[in-house]
Amino acid sequence: MAVSRMPVLWFLLGAVLTLGVGVSSAEGSRSRRHYDFFIRKANYTRLCHRKSILTVNGRFPGPTIYARKGDVVTVDVHNQGDKNVTIHWHGVDQPRNPWSDGPEFITQCPIQPGASFAYRIVLSWEEGTLWWHAHSDLDRATVHGAIVIRPRRGSSYPFKKPHKDIPIFLGEWWKGNVRQLLADALQTGGEFQPSDANTINGQPGYLFPCSRDGTFTLPVEHGKTYMLRLINAALANEFFFAVAGQAGTASPWSGPTRRM
Numbered sequence: 001m002a003v004s005r006m007p008v009l010w011f012l013l014g015a016v017l018t019l020g021v022g023v024s025s026a027e028g029s030r031s032r033r034h035y036d037f038f039i040r041k042a043n044y045t046r047l048c049h050r051k052s053i054l055t056v057n058g059r060f061p062g063p064t065i066y067a068r069k070g071d072v073v074t075v076d077v078h079n080q081g082d083k084n085v086t087i088h089w090h091g092v093d094q095p096r097n098p099w100s101d102g103p104e105f106i107t108q109c110p111i112q113p114g115a116s117f118a119y120r121i122v123l124s125w126e127e128g129t130l131w132w133h134a135h136s137d138l139d140r141a142t143v144h145g146a147i148v149i150r151p152r153r154g155s156s157y158p159f160k161k162p163h164k165d166i167p168i169f170l171g172e173w174w175k176g177n178v179r180q181l182l183a184d185a186l187q188t189g190g191e192f193q194p195s196d197a198n199t200i201n202g203q204p205g206y207l208f209p210c211s212r213d214g215t216f217t218l219p220v221e222h223g224k225t226y227m228l229r230l231i232n233a234a235l236a237n238e239f240f241f242a243v244a245g246q247a248g249t250a251s252p253w254s255g256p257t258r259r260m
């Protein structure tokens with residue numbers, strides 16, 4: 001249900017994900033979960049350069065929403081930033097509930113600075129890894145996070161339960177202000193400037209200057225299984241993903257379901 005200004009937006013639903021045919025939940029078994037999202041600016045340093053970005057709760061990538069299949073998640077979004085925002089729950093069908101879908105000026109008026117909006121996210125068939133992101137201007141460059149939907153209580157994964165599961169965001173970082181870069185491109189009719197680095201969980205990785213300390217690492221123990229929940233949070237980039245020395249890769253070309 002993405003409405004994107006960019007011509008190509010690929011996203012991966014997850015390296016390990018079941019795309020089952022929906023089984024509607026018994027209303028009685030729905031659990032409710034609640035989150036508060038505070039939209040605010042925060043200073044982050046990447047590529048030796050500090051800049052102010054829009055975040056949820058000061059975090060980049062933003063907080064993970066955890067739920068079980070069929071739950072209803074309420075998220076109160078409090079806009080403490082200086083511009084209009086909305087949030088979209090990417091991949092959540094929301095049957096008969098479009099008013100929480102998020103695209104600005106399509107299903108809702110944007111949330112103005114100082115205002116709040118209560119989203120009610122109705123999960124139905126979804127299970128696995130989805131994500132949320134801003135759906136206003138290009139705010140999603142930094143305003144995004146994972147939605148982890150575990151099997152219903154009492155149900156199990158269609159594979160051995162992993163020892164750990166970890167969201168992996170493939171993203172992009174610009175040294176400049178993304179909104180300004182878009183405004184410049186629109187004004188001059190030129191290309192939108194490509195990002196200065198691709199990122200994993202918000203970090204460019206140790207091959208980039210000033211990036212060694214922040215490089216994302218995942219310590220693993222031999223013999224245990226780890227579920228990597230892959231999310232393409234780039235604005236307009238396609239990625240291939242593989243773990244060096246491991247069998248199996250996940251890429252948009254091979255479809256969203258792959259086991260690693």
Ligand SMILES: *[C@@H]1O[C@H](CO)[C@@H](O)[C@H](O)[C@H]1NC(C)=O
Pocket residue numbers: 041042043052
């Ligand atoms: C970010 O840095 C600027 C300049 O140093 C400062 O004025 C501002 O208060 C900082 N913002 C936050 C949220 O810390």
Ligand SMILES: *[C@@H]1O[C@H](CO)[C@@H](O)[C@H](O)[C@H]1NC(C)=O
Pocket residue numbers: 084109110111112
């Ligand atoms: C901000 O949102 C309000 C409605 O919530 C709208 O009237 C206004 O035009 C928006 N401003 C911009 C710059 O989009």
